[in-house]
Amino acid sequence: TVLRLAQVPGIVGIKDATADLGRGSELIRSLAAAGKSDFAVYGGDDITALPLMLMGGHGVISVTANIAPKLMSEMSAAALAGDVARARAANDRLLPLHRKLFVEANPIPVKWALAEMGLINGELRLPLTPLATQHHETVRAALREAGCL
Template structure:
């Protein structure tokens, strides 16, 4: 059972937009040294929507190789096409990853029955453990707790990343799901409260820039030490908030570059680097959170 601070890892690129594998290797080492619980490779923060399938697979394979068994790796394997998600799941089966993170299909707005059939088909196509990912603010579809409960009956669907930021949703999920079904927050701003109210961890954007602090916050929250957890949460709140001034991962890539964790903040089009008007705000958030002097 993976609990605590799981990083939704950025995918570093060179000035031409090609994958910077040396920087990727250094990021993996950085998170191992920081005691991050696990790495999500090529989730949506890793620009899964704009990487080719070939690049997607290469990045996951390299992260597994760089990790060398020292930290669990979860691979983004979602798509708005069920057949594509199945193909990725099959590719990653027996690759050494701990699970696949499977975002709800975006743009085509399936019904709840469509979501159920989508995930059922993926899970039944392979033995890879699957973590559902619900982020209606990005996908225009909300997977309801009743649908999650139906899917939880499928043996290799083991958890959900719930990114609504709605703590009432957590209560609904807990009432419907078995105790061993993993509940991860996908919203840094409410992640601490999510864990204090019974969640198992956070799949985090902020962990890219504050891994040590996020590990500590999650440890305290999972132990029920609310005062200590909330103190760290308050320290990081400016970062939680301002890393979403523009569409993720635009601000977090800029922040990683500002902290010297990656050489630059290049993204693949149609995403562009953080607007100049927001750069000072993100920089000040890093300073306020004591991540940058």
């Protein structure tokens, strides 16, 4: 199906948010075999973004980038340039955020984190509800570990 989409003028890529690296690898391989390496494959799962890019993915549509845009940009640029050591170092700092920003449904932890960083006022509109207090220290610790606080 993706190979057929890659033939359609105006469709230039796909977001793969399955977190299935085998699927992502096969998708990239099959597009290359069909001569469609220019059809962009973007990751949609932060925790698998680095390996997907190292396998030939074109980037990531990231949740974590809302909290740590510079670090996500550094990791992505390094991965796409083939600088694995620099990409891994940035990703190691990002991993706690990748995990902890999903302790509740997105975007609740992200909005809480942005408020904790002083970037937004923290007010939510329904159907969103505040982040459960039991998760505050968990997310705060991830923010500290990534250098966001």
